[in-house]
Amino acid sequence: MAAILGASWAGAKSMTATSGPGLSLMMENFGLGVMMEVPTVVVDIQRGGPSTGLPTLTAQGDVMQARWGSHGHYEIIALAPDSPQEAFDLTIRCFNLAEKYRVPVILLASETVGLSAGKVVVPPEDEIKLIDRKKPTVPPGEYLPYRPDEDLIPPMASAGEGYAICATGLTHDEKGYPETNAETQEKLVRRLNDKIRVHLEEIVDVEEEHLEDAEIAVVSYGQVSRPAKRAVKMARDEGIKAGSIKLITVWPFAEHVIRKWAKQVEWFIVPELNYGQIYLEVRREACGDSKVVPIPRMGGRLITPQEIYQEIKKVSKN
């Protein structure tokens, strides 16, 4: 983790890949990446935990660790792919988001995605949209490495370009100099959070299906989206008004999307391979407007379309 931060400061697009135990170890330097505002990508192929847990059977237990794993209050971005193709596409998007918002981005996959084989279409290079970090436009004498532009994101110089970068994990002012007092902390940490929060709708990506008249919405992410979508289709075939919300962006949470549909649907069903992590987020955003039921599984095997369908059928009768 430290090495990919260094590599990014030297100007490269850098990434590393791991699973739960590695992610736990990386968390201190993940926080350094947040504090120094380093664009980089961490792939987490989730397996069952806690601890060594289930090497290497599938799970989605790291959702909250991805969100809050390092100490302090911060915002991050995490995307969840449901297939090898999406793993490819979303990794590119992870890099683009990392570069744009100057934040470490997590590709929150699971063993089922990481170890499955599938067709992957690699588009021609010139069709891939790439974003590069903003570079300083002023000469070294005038550059303040942590002075943000209007979008709250500061341009980033690389080592060796003559800007005499001063970067630290300590609370710092716009020069990058340590200033460990309440005012600087307030200003810096607010901005680190706000630079993601104010761009929430731009960052968040969801896939919505059959929601127009839906009374039941299945909220899923990552590999579980596939059985979830299948279950919705099975329900529709039975005349049940079910729809699907697939979260491509797990973090920041698609709160505006849930809030919007909470006004319409009566039920949210949240299948996931943990004891209810995104379930709690959905419940929070549904604010009592609709009822929320989890389908929690601790991992080790997938949730089947039938299991999700059964739950849809059950609530549809209530």
Next chain:
Amino acid sequence: MIREEEPQELHPMDWWLRSERLPHIWCAGCGIGPTLYAWTRALDRVGIDKKKVVYVSGIGCCGRGSGYLDVDGFHTTHGRAIPFAVGIKLVKPELCVSVISGDGDLFSIGGNHFIHAARRNVDLLVICTNNFIYGMTGGQLAATTPQRDYSTTTPYGNTEPAFNTPYLADASGAVYVARWTSIHVRLLERSIAEALGMKGFRYIEVLSPCPVNYGRRNRLREVDDIAKWFWEFSVVKHEADTKEVQIERGKPLILGNFVKKEKKLSCYEELKELEERVRAAAEAKK
């Protein structure tokens, strides 16, 4: 910012300093300042372009150094200065990257990174200000505290043997290994300059007084008592066998440039060569 012209000097090394950040946090009698003085003098002596100098540090009193010098400086996490520097070096091998950090940082929490970077012969200069203690946090036992010495966490004396860090570096494969003290500024400067002129993993241990958190508890109460100990007990023995240079209170402190050897390539350069060969072979097959 990097100043383009040499300013009117306030201090001979002002050219290298972010003087707006002074005063620094270090105590009177601390060895970290003189070590940085020697490092900057050595950079001048070798004539390295200031824009190519990168200073990576970990956490601790010494870790704060990277924020005081007018070069690209990265103050990272505890023990992780070396892997951070490896990342920079992999992307921009042309940069002159030095890791300057404390003994706790480099050898307690960060020991694993040290031995593996040395084993891989990564092109880095690593300088350790060894003050035998965790200075910043109040003088706790480090992996470098001499046996029977006192620290806040060993009030009845340390029973653990200490690392002999030059031996560790040597055994792990470092191409340059030296030990000086922060009072041997000229000799230290010369040693750093020599190391800066080489490639590969280079290690210099600088014995460094911490009067506040080490001296006070170890019968070295006055601000200059540690400096006096260094002065009275040091013996310069270039090319000494690193096995024989363990630090023990009351015994001679062996200083010198112990190891200087040539190793053809760092593993990363070798990897690049290998990649080229494999690519060429694949091309030829087509």
